[in-house]
Amino acid sequence: MANLNWSLLPWQIEVWQAPQRFKVIVAGRRTGKSNISIKKIIAAGLEAPAGSAVLYVGPTQAQTRQIAWDAILDQGREVIKSAHINSMDITLVNGVKIHLRSAENPDTLRGLKLHFVVIDEAAFIKDSEIWTKVIRPALSDLKGEAWFISSPAGRNWLYDLYKYALESEDPEWGAWHKTTFDNPTIDKKEIEAAEKTLSSFAFKSEFLASFDTAGSDLFKEEWLKYTEEPQYGEYVIAIDLAGFEDVAKNAGAAKKRLDESAITICKVLDNGDWWVKDILHGRWDIRDKKRSLAVIGVSHNDDVIYLVLLKIIGKCFNTLDGVSTFSNFNCVISRNSILN
Numbered sequence: 475m476a477n478l479n480w481s482l483l484p485w486q487i488e489v490w491q492a493p494q495r496f497k498v499i500v501a502g503r504r505t506g507k508s509n510i511s512i513k514k515i516i517a518a519g520l521e522a523p524a525g526s527a528v529l530y531v532g533p534t535q536a537q538t539r540q541i542a543w544d545a546i547l548d549q550g551r552e553v554i555k556s557a558h559i560n561s562m563d564i565t566l567v568n569g570v571k572i573h574l575r576s577a578e579n580p581d582t583l584r585g586l587k588l589h590f591v592v593i594d595e596a597a598f599i600k601d602s603e604i605w606t607k608v609i610r611p612a613l614s615d616l617k618g619e620a621w622f623i624s625s626p627a628g629r630n631w632l633y634d635l636y637k638y639a640l641e642s643e644d645p646e647w648g649a650w651h652k653t654t655f656d657n658p659t660i661d662k663k664e665i666e667a668a669e670k671t672l673s674s675f676a677f678k679s680e681f682l683a684s685f686d687t688a689g690s691d692l693f694k695e696e697w698l699k700y701t702e703e704p705q706y707g708e709y710v711i712a713i714d715l716a717g718f719e720d721v722a723k724n725a726g727a728a729k730k731r732l733d734e735s736a737i738t739i740c741k742v743l744d745n746g747d748w749w750v751k752d753i754l755h756g757r758w759d760i761r762d763k764k765r766s767l768a769v770i771g772v773s774h775n776d777d778v779i780y781l782v783l784l785k786i787i788g789k790c791f792n793t794l795d796g797v798s799t800f801s802n803f804n805c806v807i808s809r810n811s812i813l814n
Contacts, residue, residue, distance in 0.1 A: 478516070478552060485656045486510045494648030498632070498639045499623040501652040502683040504660055507623045508541050511592045514621065515542075515572060516550040518590035522570045526616055529583070529591040531609070533598040535576040538562070541594060542574055580604045588612045590619050597624040602631035626685045629734075633685050654681040704749055707741035 482490065483506050489499055490510070501507040511530070519528045530546075532538030539562070546564060547557060557564045562574040575583055577599040591609055593599065605620075613620060624632055639649035654665050669677045678684035714736045736755040740748045 478549070480513055480549070482510065482513070483657060483659075485650070485652050489650055490514065492648050494639075495617070495619050495646040496639065496648070497619075497621045497623075498636045498647070498649045499621065499652065500626055500632070500636055500650070500683050500685075501623065501656075502654040502681045503625060504654050505652050505657045505683075506659075507625070507652075508545070508594060511594050511621065511623055512542060512545045512549055515590065515592050516546060516553065516566075518619070519566045519570045519572050520553060520568060522568075522589035523616065524569065526587050526589040526618075527571045527573055529586060529588055529609070529612075530572065530574045531577055531583070531591065531593045531599075531604070532574075533577055533595050535562075535578060537595065538574050538576050546572065546574075577601070577604050580608045583608050583612070586612050587615050588618045589616050590621075592621045592623060595624045596622040597627035597630060597632040600630075602634075605631075626679060626683055629685050636685075651683060653683055701749070703751065704741060704743055707743045707749065709751075710740045710742050710748075712736075712738045712740065 486506060486509075489497060499507060499510075515528050515530050522528055530538065530542050532541055543559070543562065547554065550564070550566070553567050555565045555567050555569075564572040564574070566572065570589075573586065577593075580601070580603065583604070588609070591613065593605065593609070605622075609620065612618075622632060622635060626633065636649050636651075638644070639647035654660055655662065665681060668681060672680070675686070678686060734755050736753070738753050739751040741751060742748055
């Protein structure tokens with residue numbers, strides 16, 4: 475390490491020195507997130523025990539080569555023994571190998587005994603199973619460490635990991651959120667100039683590392699008012715149920731997430747205003763959806779709400795031989811639906 479002559483930004487030092495085994499770092503563009511990934515994987519390789527390896531994973535082969543290959547060769551030249559670009563393997567002076575792989579073919583990552591792994595631009599890797607089924611087991615022998623580092627791309631599996639690391643009391647997990655402003659080498663005037671020319675969504679996503687999606691600014695907070703429930707009005711239940719792939723063929727299996735399901739109970743007033751009674755949302759499998767609908771029906775004592783939900787449950791699910799099947803169904807049902 476002494477020969478490498480590295481320097482780190484203040485936020486990079488904070489992350490590097492943190493004791494957690496699994497670190498989720500969500501950062502904006504030009505914060506130095508890939509740079510710290512390169513430094514850490516070289517350092518981890520020098521500390522790895524004989525017979526183990528360290529792994530760098532990028533979304534695609536082209537991105538892995540573009541982001542990491544040349545950077546590792548440059549920053550680690552003092553401690554690199556050999557490098558083979560065809561296999562994307564680098565051997566350090568201590569004999570430990572740095573493997574650079576893409577997430578395009580997860581099975582090529584099996585069989586490794588890992589001391590450390592960094593999953594770079596993790597939000598742009600579509601399938602979380604590369605972590606749960608391939609990489610996580612490979613860390614078990616040595617109790618290896620893992621970094622997930624990325625700019626956000628909506629609320630996908632990286633968002634779930636970030637929220638878990640941030641909100642759980644699991645001492646092995648830590649979460650960090652950094653923006654382009656956290657890199658003191660970037661002129662703040664340049665960031666402010668970009669804000670003037672980019673859409674608010676693009677700026678928040680790329681520079682402020684926001685998980686918000688493109689439609690998140692559709693409703694403005696100042697439009698919302700908080701009041702007691704109005705005495706008169708008609709309940710409306712709006713349901714948007716996310717679908718899954720090949721649901722009818724394999725109802726009990728784990729499904730790839732496509733979106734969150736959302737259930738909203740509102741009271742529509744005569745003047746056109748909507749009073750929101752309750753909102754429930756989440757990523758649920760088939761049985762969870764049915765259970766969530768039923769729970770709302772039980773928790774709301776209003777007979778109208780309960781009866782309408784019973785009709786919705788009947789429309790959304792058919793029970794055959796004890797197995798729930800799901801028809802993708804988006805609807806808005808009011809009290810009048812009871813009469814139909």
